[in-house]
Amino acid sequence: QSALTQPASVSGSPGQSITISCTGTSSDVGGYNYVSWYQQHPGKAPKLMIYDVSNRPSGVSNRFSGSKSGNTASLTISGLQAEDEADYYCSSYTSSSTLEFGGGTKLTVL
Amino acid sequence: EVQLLESGGGLVQPGGSLRLSCAASGFTFSSYAMSWVRQAPGKGLEWVSAISGSGGSTYYADSVKGRFTISRDNSKNTLYLQMNSLRAEDTAVYYCAKDRNPELWFPTHFDYWGQGTLVTVSS
Numbered sequence: 001q002s003a004l005t006q007p008a009s010v011s012g013s014p015g016q017s018i019t020i021s022c023t024g025t026s027s028d029v030g031g032y033n034y035v036s037w038y039q040q041h042p043g044k045a046p047k048l049m050i051y052d053v054s055n056r057p058s059g060v061s062n063r064f065s066g067s068k069s070g071n072t073a074s075l076t077i078s079g080l081q082a083e084d085e086a087d088y089y090c091s092s093y094t095s096s097s098t099l100e101f102g103g104g105t106k107l108t109v110l
Numbered sequence: 111e112v113q114l115l116e117s118g119g120g121l122v123q124p125g126g127s128l129r130l131s132c133a134a135s136g137f138t139f140s141s142y143a144m145s146w147v148r149q150a151p152g153k154g155l156e157w158v159s160a161i162s163g164s165g166g167s168t169y170y171a172d173s174v175k176g177r178f179t180i181s182r183d184n185s186k187n188t189l190y191l192q193m194n195s196l197r198a199e200d201t202a203v204y205y206c207a208k209d210r211n212p213e214l215w216f217p218t219h220f221d222y223w224g225q226g227t228l229v230t231v232s233s
Binding site: 034036038040045046047048051052057087089091093097098099100101102103104 | 225
């Protein structure tokens with residue numbers, strides 16, 4: 001059982017927006033702004049999509065955005081495209097000086 | 111261009127040992143914390159261990175503490191993971207990952223990942 005809780009799956013049609021939640025505690029998500037989101041396509045290494053809650057690395061589409069409220073972080077993907085279909089993981093630094101990942105969310109583009 | 115190339119994976123019996131290596135290039139290796147992250151077949155990501163740029167600070171997940179040791183050789187731009195007392199549940203693809211922020215000595219977020227090396231623990 002992962003320390004950070006994500007929905008197992010979400011889906012949306014092309015052009016729509018979806019949001020994936022990541023719920024932790026005050027010892028991780030709620031206590032630090034070191035929340036990240038990763039995209040992973042089958043058989044590939046993860047790719048950093050969001051860091052420090054809401055920052056996008058260079059080259060990542062502005063259709064991806066992140067936010068946080070209390071102990072829950074969120075990833076929103078707007079204007080869904082077929083290529084967005086993948087697994088998404090959140091992560092957070094913790095008060096134990098470790099890093100936790102969420103269990104992952106499978107995004108299906110209908 | 112940043113490159114991370116893992117090696118050392120393979121089949122090992124329960125209770126055995128294995129050492130993974132990660133050769134880094136394209137950045138100032140000693141300036142960045144590095145981590146190992148694993149992914150069991152069909153499962154999610156699990157952070158395993160991290161080490162500061164200087165090598166002076168190390169961090170471990172509870173699941174591997176006391177069995178795994180992370181280290182680095184900054185003169186060789188190489189990261190290591192010594193894995194002892196291996197268990198079936200350690201079976202996974204092991205990725206090395208570079209931390210994005212050179213000013214931090216603890217794991218936060220990873221902007222570059224290797225292609226992974228598969229470790230299988232089975233008799």
